[in-house]
Amino acid sequence: DVLVIGSNMIDLITYVDRMPVEGETIEAPDFAMGFGGKGANQAVAAARLGSRVSFISMVGHDNFGQQQLANFKANHIDVTGVGVGQKNSGAAPIFVDPSSDNRILIIKGANSELTPAVLDQHVDLLQHTKLIVLQQEIPLATNYHAIDLANQYHVPVLLNPAPANRDLDLAHVSRVDFFSPNETELATLTGMPTTTLTEIKAAAHHLIDLGVKNLLVTLGAKGVLWVCANDCQLIDAVKVQAVDTTGAGDSFIGSFAHYFAQGEDVPTALHHANAYAALTVTRRGTQKSYPTAEEVAQAYQP
Numbered sequence: 001d002v003l004v005i006g007s008n009m010i011d012l013i014t015y016v017d018r019m020p021v022e023g024e025t026i027e028a029p030d031f032a033m034g035f036g037g038k039g040a041n042q043a044v045a046a047a048r049l050g051s052r053v054s055f056i057s058m059v060g061h062d063n064f065g066q067q068q069l070a071n072f073k074a075n076h077i078d079v080t081g082v083g084v085g086q087k088n089s090g091a092a093p094i095f096v097d098p099s100s101d102n103r104i105l106i107i108k109g110a111n112s113e114l115t116p117a118v119l120d121q122h123v124d125l126l127q128h129t130k131l132i133v134l135q136q137e138i139p140l141a142t143n144y145h146a147i148d149l150a151n152q153y154h155v156p157v158l159l160n161p162a163p164a165n166r167d168l169d170l171a172h173v174s175r176v177d178f179f180s181p182n183e184t185e186l187a188t189l190t191g192m193p194t195t196t197l198t199e200i201k202a203a204a205h206h207l208i209d210l211g212v213k214n215l216l217v218t219l220g221a222k223g224v225l226w227v228c229a230n231d232c233q234l235i236d237a238v239k240v241q242a243v244d245t246t247g248a249g250d251s252f253i254g255s256f257a258h259y260f261a262q263g264e265d266v267p268t269a270l271h272h273a274n275a276y277a278a279l280t281v282t283r284r285g286t287q288k289s290y291p292t293a294e295e296v297a298q299a300y301q302p
């Protein structure tokens, strides 16, 4: 069982020939809507692999909110912890140009209504899970409260500090079992360079010295660096032809949560999460690209 506490967003993706200038109206060749938000993505990845996933999240009072709920249910996610807020749904207008460069706006919407008090209504969900998974698209105070409750109930907790937020108080990070930034987030949090593997290890050890138990630094096509007080392993990525890496980080976290909650040890779960995330970058889309357990088994048949 996995409990994800976090965001959901509607991705509004406009494919443009070029960006309009101020005051200009132009035609764009295509548009697509997608289900996103880091929390929702991670919950979907774990659920597609077969975990029993509960999600604590706030959808908007608009039609998008109802569509989000339907999508969670279609993915067999338990929605007992999903509330309907006063605000509109979180949304992300995304503009993609022909060279695949993108410009993204994030409107938090109802995600800002996921307050610490909401967690108090669902303590049973926090108590009865193998792993609690957090990201940073909801108020920081809610994550701090989730960590408090996880510690109180002796439930392991993973914090994926994405998107990077300089306001994150590193004192709380010593109280999580897994802390999982990518290279850029690691640089933002430590103020240290993370260009080379040597620099990444130095920055990682800085966080270990602050009391972080397990650091999982995702390194894109280079895989993941696992650092704990007495061990450090680079677990190589699976070599694939990447076509779309959006949502790779979320597929990695969601699948790691699944494999860990299944009882795998950390390095084994990381190997499997690398394999899962590699498969998702060979497919277009975000949640659309997340395979099921059967599809993973088929892809990695000997």
Ligand code: ADP
Pocket: 162, 182, 183, 217, 218, 219, 220, 221, 222, 223, 224, 237, 238, 239, 240, 242, 245, 247, 248, 249, 250, 252, 273, 274, 275, 277, 278, 281
């Ligand atoms: P984010 O999306 O947060 O930037 P990363 O780019 O670090 O996250 O990717 C997360 C994980 O996805 C990596 O640790 C790796 O397992 C997998 N991954 C990402 N890009 C590739 C790639 N080009 N080839 C193989 N695996 C990849």
